[in-house]
Amino acid sequence: MKKIITLLLILISFATKAQEKDKFLPKGNEEFAEKKYADAEANYRISQSKFKKKAVSSYNLGTSIYKQNQHSEAKYQFAKAIQDAKTKPEKHKAFHNLGNVLMKEKEYQGAVEAYKNALRNNPNDEETRYNYALAKKMLKDNPPPEKPKENKKDQEKEKKEEKKEPEKDNDKNKDKNKDKDKGNQPQQPKPSGASKQRIDNLLDAVNNEEKKVQEKVNAQKALANPKKLEKDW
Numbered sequence: 715m716k717k718i719i720t721l722l723l724i725l726i727s728f729a730t731k732a733q734e735k736d737k738f739l740p741k742g743n744e745e746f747a748e749k750k751y752a753d754a755e756a757n758y759r760i761s762q763s764k765f766k767k768k769a770v771s772s773y774n775l776g777t778s779i780y781k782q783n784q785h786s787e788a789k790y791q792f793a794k795a796i797q798d799a800k801t802k803p804e805k806h807k808a809f810h811n812l813g814n815v816l817m818k819e820k821e822y823q824g825a826v827e828a829y830k831n832a833l834r835n836n837p838n839d840e841e842t843r844y845n846y847a848l849a850k851k852m853l854k855d856n857p858p859p860e861k862p863k864e865n866k867k868d869q870e871k872e873k874k875e876e877k878k879e880p881e882k883d884n885d886k887n888k889d890k891n892k893d894k895d896k897g898n899q900p901q902q903p904k905p906s907g908a909s910k911q912r913i914d915n916l917l918d919a920v921n922n923e924e925k926k927v928q929e930k931v932n933a934q935k936a937l938a939n940p941k942k943l944e945k946d947w
Contacts, residue, residue, distance in 0.1 A: 736761065739771060746778055754778040769798040773808050780815060789815045806835035810842050813849065822853035 742757030758775035765771055776791030792815065795808040813828035829846035836842065 736765070738764070739774070742774060742778070746774070746781075749781075751778045751781045755782070767798050769795045769800065769804045769808065772798060773804070773811070776808075777811060780811065785815050785818050789819075802835040806832050806839065806842070809835065810839070810845070813842075813845060817845070817849060817852070820852075820856070822849055822856060823858060825849040826853055 738757040738761040742754040742761065745751075745757065746754035755775060755778040758771055758778055762768070762771040762775055772791050773795035776788045776795060779791060780788035789812060792808050792812040796805060796812065799805040799808055809828050809832035813825045813832060816822075816825035816828055826846065826849045829842055829849055832842045833839070833846060
């Protein structure tokens with residue numbers, strides 16, 4: 715009998731200590747009801763730090779942050795609450811509020827999925843069902859932008875152009891090398907038609923001068939050696 719009484723006293727003692735440790739959560743709830751969201755947030759954070767795996771602390775913290783229009787931070791807290799949730803009601807509430815945050819951020823695809831998961835955990839919640847229908851309508855009216863698809867023909871064309879470009883560069887390099895070789899080698903001018911005509915005229919003139927000279931020489935020789943006239947008797 716004494717052992718039973720002692721065991722009951724120990725259990726009561728643990729329950730009292732657990733209740734004392736969890737005093738920040740109820741205090742945060744009181745402040746939340748009074749719309750003192752910043753004060754409620756502070757108590758929820760303390761509760762969360764002491765009970766790291768307690769879904770209700772993260773859920774209430776996310777709700778108080780959401781009321782202060784800090785949607786990104788609230789989204790993180792609701793995701794944590796979903797992760798730590800052990801019952802369907804906890805999961806339903808966390809998914810529902812996550813959907814509300816995503817609707818505020820115009821992430822309609824994510825909101826549809828969040829409300830769908832909320833309904834899986836509580837199919838009878840009319841507010842979640844209404845929000846789910848609204849999110850689907852908003853997603854239909856505001857579809858996410860599609861990623862541009864590259865045309866296969868354009869891709870093949872680009873690949874061919876990429877292959878051709880190096881060949882062009884090689885041709886340019888070849889031309890440059892040819893130009894360099896030409897610069898290093900002595901150039902032999904090809905006679906044009908005018909140049910050939912000029913050479914022919916010059917040769918003709920020389921020949922004419924030589925002929926004239928030869929004629930003068932011959933005339934001088936004739937004078938030096940006169941021929942005797944033979945008398946024709």
